[in-house]
Amino acid sequence: VLRIEPLTFEVARGTYVRTTCYNGQIPGPLLRFPQGRQIAIEVRNALPFEDVVHWHGQLVSPNVDGVIELGTPPVPAHGTRTYGFEPQPAGTRWYHSHLAGGKDASRGTFTGEFGFFYVEPAHESARYDREIFLALHEWEPRLVVRSGHAGSAGAPTLAQPLSPMDQRISAGTGESMPMGGSANMMGRMPMMSMRMLEAEYGVFSVNGKALGFGEPIRVRTGERVMFRILNASATLTHRLTLPGHAFEIMALDGNPVPNPRSVDVVELGAGERVDALVTMDASGVWILGSTQDEFRRRGLGVVVEYANRIGPAQWSGAPAQPWRYSAFGRETASAMTGAVPVEIEQVMGTENRWTINGAGYPNARPLEFDSGSPAVMRLVNKSMMEHPMHLHGHVFELLSIDGAPTGGVLKDTVVVRPMLGEAIIKIVDRNVGQFLLHCHNELHMDGGLATVVMTGR
Numbered sequence: 001v002l003r004i005e006p007l008t009f010e011v012a013r014g015t016y017v018r019t020t021c022y023n024g025q026i027p028g029p030l031l032r033f034p035q036g037r038q039i040a041i042e043v044r045n046a047l048p049f050e051d052v053v054h055w056h057g058q059l060v061s062p063n064v065d066g067v068i069e070l071g072t073p074p075v076p077a078h079g080t081r082t083y084g085f086e087p088q089p090a091g092t093r094w095y096h097s098h099l100a101g102g103k104d105a106s107r108g109t110f111t112g113e114f115g116f117f118y119v120e121p122a123h124e125s126a127r128y129d130r131e132i133f134l135a136l137h138e139w140e141p142r143l144v145v146r147s148g149h150a151g152s153a154g155a156p157t158l159a160q161p162l163s164p165m166d167q168r169i170s171a172g173t174g175e176s177m178p179m180g181g182s183a184n185m186m187g188r189m190p191m192m193s194m195r196m197l198e199a200e201y202g203v204f205s206v207n208g209k210a211l212g213f214g215e216p217i218r219v220r221t222g223e224r225v226m227f228r229i230l231n232a233s234a235t236l237t238h239r240l241t242l243p244g245h246a247f248e249i250m251a252l253d254g255n256p257v258p259n260p261r262s263v264d265v266v267e268l269g270a271g272e273r274v275d276a277l278v279t280m281d282a283s284g285v286w287i288l289g290s291t292q293d294e295f296r297r298r299g300l301g302v303v304v305e306y307a308n309r310i311g312p313a314q315w316s317g318a319p320a321q322p323w324r325y326s327a328f329g330r331e332t333a334s335a336m337t338g339a340v341p342v343e344i345e346q347v348m349g350t351e352n353r354w355t356i357n358g359a360g361y362p363n364a365r366p367l368e369f370d371s372g373s374p375a376v377m378r379l380v381n382k383s384m385m386e387h388p389m390h391l392h393g394h395v396f397e398l399l400s401i402d403g404a405p406t407g408g409v410l411k412d413t414v415v416v417r418p419m420l421g422e423a424i425i426k427i428v429d430r431n432v433g434q435f436l437l438h439c440h441n442e443l444h445m446d447g448g449l450a451t452v453v454m455t456g457r
């Protein structure tokens with residue numbers, strides 16, 4: 001049973017947050033079920049308005065997936081609804097509210113209504129001693145409109161888009177606002193100015209506790225810890241590092257990668273998951289935290305403490321290592337043709353109106369894929385914000401990212417970089433029906449950045 005209910009909790013010493021959650025805890029209870037065996041989850045809603053739960057990353061039918069307008073009955077105010085399905089595929093999934101909040105930052109993914117849903121595989125392939133689930137989230141959202149301009153003139157090459165913090169600093173100087181994106185495409189964007197609705201946050205947390213307030217993760221030398229990390233942010237991409245340690249990336253969005261490899265920094269767009277194996281071989285007390293000083297200072301981190309070590313937690317600066325999905329894929333040389341274009345744009349002169357192929361949700365034309373032909377989409381981001389694009393009800397293979405082909409990386413959410421960033425994706429299963437494709441930035445989704453994908457048998 002999941003209970004949707006209000007909660008006031010202490011996120012940092014003396015800082016209390018009022019939100020809504022599942023079963024009185026942040027994150028909600030870890031749901032853990034074997035793959036492919038029918039389950040039923042009763043959801044009781046203690047709130048005075050209807051709500052709905054989305055089973056993110058699962059191949060379920062539209063009538064349980066969690067999108068009300070595509071056929072999932074909501075949980076009525078003060079009512080109950082039972083959702084039945086077979087969890088699949090195996091791996092780190094999650095569940096969260098899919099209530100469109102509009103500009104109400106106390107609804108949807110701004111709330112504490114999120115939790116892990118781990119679908120157990122028949123055979124666990126990775127070997128580890130422990131697993132630890134870490135969910136990232138922010139609190140005390142405040143919506144602000146930023147203005148600035150960007151374009152080809154003098155825009156620097158960046159390994160990643162700037163965070164909202166950096167943008168604010170940049171906007172404050174009165175200089176042109178560099179927004180990152182694929183360097184080779186920068187010159188093709190015209191000079192433009194814009195206003196953008198964004199969220200700022202007072203407090204950040206890992207598993208509902210700000211850095212230093214929660215219990216440390218206590219480890220032993222030589223222990224192999226599988227971190228299953230979820231970015232449950234409503235709007236932000238996060239980068240994490242653990243000084244002295246490497247993350248061996250085993251799975252993206254819960255799906256094992258063909259080419260596991262070690263990195264210093266893990267990056268997750270809103271809605272994404274990363275399964276990373278860490279061998280505890282650098283005794284000490286460390287901060288596993290955001291590479292953004294401001295985010296970490298506001299609480300985005302957790303202390304990792306070796307047995308018999310005491311003292312203040314150490315931080316040693318943020319590696320500038322870029323994050324590339326293709327690093328974990330198979331090398332391929334194939335050129336992809338026949339992809340359906342999915343062009344993302346911000347409506348000129350608006351703060352938060354977005355379109356896909358020229359129209360915003362619900363007016364955007366559905367993308368239809370009938371039987372026989374492969375369902376391949378080419379997502380192009382013609383805006384100056386990055387977009388973590390999430391496809392419901394399917395797993396897709398990443399065929400190419402920013403022009404570089406790759407193979408075998410299976411995901412349900414892909415961050416498409418600003419300024420003509422591009423992702424070519426192919427649906428790899430045959431889940432039939434109508435499913436939402438949308439930006440997992442809550443503000444963007446509410447601003448129309450969504451469309452329907454129709455798949456035939």
Ligand SMILES: [Cu+2]
Pocket residue numbers: 385386387388439440441444445449
């Ligand atoms: Cu977006």
